[in-house]
Amino acid sequence: MTAAVRPHTLRTEYAENPVGLEEPAPRFSWLLATTPAATTPAATTPAATTPAATGTRRTDYGSQDEGSRGSAAGQSAYQIRVASSVDVLLAGGSDVWDSGPVESRRSAQVEYAGQPLRSATPYLWTVRVWDAAGEASEWSDPASFEMGLLSPDDWGGARWIGHPASWSAGGLPNGGAAEALPAPLLRTAFRLSRGDSTGSPPVRARLYACGLGYGEYYLDGHRIGRAVLDPAPTNYDATVLYSTYDVTDLLAAGPPGAEHVLAAHLGRGRYGEPTTSVWYWEQAPWWDHPKLLAQLVVSYADGRVQRIVTDPTWRSIDGPVRVDSLFAGERYDARHEQPGWTERGFDDSGWSPAAAVAPPKGALRAQQVEPIEPVAEIAPVALTSPRPGVFVFDVGQQIAGWARLRLSGPAGTEVTISYGEKLRADGTVETDQQLRLIDADIQTDAYVLRGGDVETYEPRFSYKGFQFVQVEYPVDGVDSHGKGSEPYRPALADLRAIVVHTSVASTGEFLCDDELVNRLHSATRWAILNNLHGVPTDTPVFEKNGWTGDAHLTAGAAAHNFHMPRFYTKWLQDWVDAQMLSGEFPPIIPTSGWGYHGDSRSAIAGPIPAWEVAYVEILWTMYMSYGDERILSRHYDHARRYLDYLVDGYVDDDVVLVGLGDWLPPDVGGAPPEGPGIYETAYTWRYAALLAAIAAVIGRDGDIPAYEELQGRLRSGFNRAFFDAAAGIYHGEKPAGYRQAANVIALSFGLVPQDVRPRVFGNLVADIHARQDHLDTGVIGTKLLFPLLTANGEVDLAFRAATQRTYPGYGFWIEQGATSLYEHWGADSRSRNHHFFGHVDQWFVEDLAGLSPSAPGYATVRVRPVPPQALGHAYASIDTIRGRVATSWRRRDDGYELRVELPPGVTGEVYLPRAAGGHEDARECGDGVHIFT
Structure with missing residues (x-):
């Protein structure tokens, strides 16, 4: 017979197919879906539900396996296999760990218990389950996870490097926050070593990188990943986070024998914040200039591994970001841009060798939190000009992030871009601090035009909270010949607001x-x-x-x-x-x-x-x-x-x-x-x-x-x-x-x-x-x-x-x-x-x-709406670690209709509101859709 349930959406440590894990015993979870033959009717009548023994709430202190009783669509056992390759799994084996059949309704937080996992190694895993009737499902589609660098020795000799202008001869910071220097650009060129006689491309390539305070990375002119303001802030004397990127496709795209370029752009963040504040981030014990540790690990089919690491052979120069402060903003001088600096064939002979610098004190740990990313773009809804040369965009929503702007004007013209949550009486953006917490103008960028065509700018190393963006051109701006020029008059289409935050999923x-x-x-x-x-x-x-x-x-x-x-x-x-x-x-x-x-x-x-x-x-x-x-x-x-x-x-x-x-x-x-x-x-x-x-x-x-x-x-x-x-x-x-x-x-x-x-x-x-x-x-x-x-x-x-x-x-x-x-x-x-x-x-x-967990991890869901007279209906759903739970109610002439939807393996405690107030005794239901009246 076919099992009533099948596993899907496999996750390891809360993520699908993660790379760079550090947990020696990662935990597995999966969702359950009913198979077509076991699908129950879309709705059941109240008579089909089973009243609970009591109307009381279950204890919060039991294990996850408690409270998950229900239909045959529940899980009674599972078996997990972990292997070093998909071929092993498809052959029905496991060369890393086989849990064997385990009698348990647990479908989340199942801890790995096999042989020690190896650094920088990918693994595949799959799971099958048995339903309440004892029938086994098919094995799930395989999922993957990959370990990070589990020992300092796994960094392949990579050294921390920085721009030499930021460091004294002895390798120490030059005076701390008083000498916050431009954001450095760093790059290195390399060629792949073919690992076998066929000259085949690499089978896997991973970049492990930590740029302090922030790092952006490029391979052959392509931006690596979507992360910005990366890594997440920490106490850098205790923990320093590095990020892991799969760059296999980017590296394999190059022609055989071609030169490749790995490059980085570094910002300050909280690691080297230059702006004075009442929290004295500029005096933090770890305060230092931007620095980089990186290792590109290239694996070939015959087992050979090539490493490209940060060392003093890298080249460095000051970039166009002349000042960057998380609080105050950035100053970007487009005249200092280095066109093509992340690409092959760029001449970096005028750049300086990178300096080997002191590492931070904190322990290197893999960043497991979702990265900060640009997650949406918003078009402005209005554009005003409260005075000559000043243009104010309203994006219609309070957001965090920044703006991408199109600007134009003579070379050397400085455009000021201010961000704020509200406007002053004269229509300009308010950046005032009611409490003087930061000793600088906040949320203000300056962009110096290179001249020529329309230029596009968005900041890199500072985010803002805002609804309004003010773009201010000098009314009496001068070009490179000292002659006056009229300010560029932007249009609504010249700005897009970029929403930026940790990229957590909406559930x-x-x-x-x-x-x-x-x-x-x-x-x-x-x-x-x-x-x-x-x-x-x-x-x-x-x-x-x-x-x-x-x-x-x-x-x-x-x-x-x-x-x-x-x-x-x-x-x-x-x-x-x-x-x-x-x-x-x-x-x-x-x-x-x-x-x-x-x-x-x-x-x-x-x-x-x-x-x-x-x-x-x-x-x-x-x-x-x-x-x-x-x-x-x-x-x-x-x-x-x-x-x-x-x-x-x-x-x-x-x-x-x-x-x-x-x-x-x-x-x-x-x-x-x-x-x-x-x-x-x-x-x-x-x-x-x-x-x-x-x-x-x-x-x-x-x-x-x-x-x-x-x-x-x-x-x-x-x-x-x-x-x-x-x-x-x-x-x-x-x-x-x-x-x-x-x-x-x-x-x-x-x-x-x-x-x-x-x-x-x-x-x-x-x-x-x-x-x-x-x-x-x-x-x-x-x-x-x-x-x-x-x-x-x-x-x-x-x-x-x-x-x-x-x-x-x-x-x-x-x-x-x-x-x-x-x-x-x-x-x-x-x-x-x-x-x-x-x-x-x-x-x-x-x-x-009326939706909340009554047992850990939503093993049991409590549905108990309390409708106020002012409402006629309400709906809520949550994508839990066991699947989607949802409830909705609406008024009827004689009371309420309550709809409850639960995934396999989850039990509901349902309290139907009474028209006269209060609730009926609790009823218990299993997976599926249930309607109570």
Whole structure:
């Protein structure tokens, strides 16, 4: 018989056919599809579903194999084969690893357990599965993975090199940030050595390269890959990332015996940032001039290997990028271009030999996070000229990236290009800093024309956050003969906005019949993506820093919308690199050194538990969204060290009074007037609770009693310090009147004694009503407010508060024309491209549409929509590691119709809303499409 399921879409370490893996035991996953003979009807009636034994939610702490019961389309066992070639697999064998049949419903996070994997070696793998009836599927189409360079010896003698003008005779930097020199060009020419008598082309060619701070690479005039701003930023004294590129086709394209050219263009990034800022990146301990390490490995059919490596025989020259700063922008002088420098036949005799330079201190690691790439182009929607020589393009959307421009004018004319999120009253682009964080004009490029034909320019080593681009020509510009010239007048077609961010895949959808909510969903997606640049930043304009609080507040929304596991895995390693021996974390990761306690330059008074909880919040997101237990194990001891540091130094009388608290409530420019204590104490409790949950998953049960004891102490201290029993109100350590967020966090975390909970909740609802159904919360309180109201029968109030079109409310931003999210509630918000208020989208998906995991990795899905009266239907879907899960509901005259779609091997817990409120008892369903009425 034919099996009811077949495996497809094979992934290794969350990626399809990855190259450059470092994991000694990579994990495999696959999706399941029903075979035609086993396909179930497109819909089933409610009578065909099986009621669950209880209406309660399943435990979050079981293994992935729990909760995956269902139809014959489920998986009961699997077998994986890994081989050194596709021929071995096709012959039905395996010369690397054969798991043998394994009884398990697990289809993700299956760890390799074969012989040691070899450096720079490709492997093929395939899988077959058995369905619930014991029938075996066919073997899947093979997938591949390739190991990276697993030892420093595998770099083939490659040396770090740079432009000689950047280095003293002793090979040390010439004076640091004060002497930021032009971005260097480097190149080498080589010929292939034929490995056998036939002179056949290479069978495989890989480029391993690390350009610090950024590198772009070329082979025979062709750009290698699509990555920009590469590699992702790290603490370069701890970790330096290199990238792996498959260049086989590019290299094989050349004629036999021809000269080939490998070239690189280097930028500064955070490795050699020249611009002074309050985070003193220009004083980072690793600060250095651009440098390159690269190795091109060419493999031939007879087994011979040829290596082209970086060494002092390479040639170098200053390029046309005369200044590059991640924050300030670039100055590009087209008169310094070297036409054809990446191609064969170019005369580089006037260039200098490259200098051998000191390597960075950090360990070389393969970059496993998706690269930053140009992912889209947007045509402008309007072009104005507020004054002579000044032209302002409106691209109609807040984005992160840059513009590609067509420019024209006499040689030597300098054109200024400024990027901003808003316009001044006179119609020019605003680049002002409300807080002088950067000691330079920000987001401003300068382009010096070479003269002649129309020239095309887009920056390379600096990205911007913007909706508007201002192009300014000198009205009285001069040509090379000193004669005046009129500025070039651009047209709309002369600009394209390039959207640039870490290229995570889109995995989630949400839609309802309220257009404002749909616009908020879109704005949240833009805000999250605009702040994914190798780290989760806080704004692409002013800071570009990995603020920990921002990241955890929207981790749930990000995981619902995008494929985040590789991104978070990388950033969690940045946490390890940032942790002090004491256990302390800084509030931005990575950091130049800014933000540690005792650093007078940063004015950080101590830890910020409500920010640093990001470490365990994101670990838990990785577990619940992707079933990743290994990452819990790898980070557990680091997470425990931080809690020890926090408790030993900052828990006083069972409360914590340092931190930031409910940041940016309405009419407040930062920390809340009631003080941070109630929030930081609550999040210390939350940190301990999550660490206890993690300990339970990874078998560290012996640690749990200590966490529970700490939670009990903190609960007592919390209520002793912050609860007014007579009034039924929670407050901060400073008198500030009634504060919504203080009561929201107490209720949401279950810290309120059960007997007074109704009174505390009633006071909260009364305060919201007294404000004409408006919230009065900052980033913490707002995240918790809507789910709290919804869970306690006030979904209509939650919906009104969330969508208010008057200040403060998300709808107010939309009324201002927002296409991303603002930093604070006011129309004068410093940033219009912020994401930490984007947690509202998590509420859209989990409560309005009703879709969330109830077992790790979506082995079981909870479908429990809570429809507000203002909505008539809602839809959400998520492409999980087990396949697409989706739900939608719509109103009917007598109630609701609820549609649920699940992939093979996934079980659903479905709660149908009642017309009179509440939900019916849970029903359980398996894979397929189910309609409940």
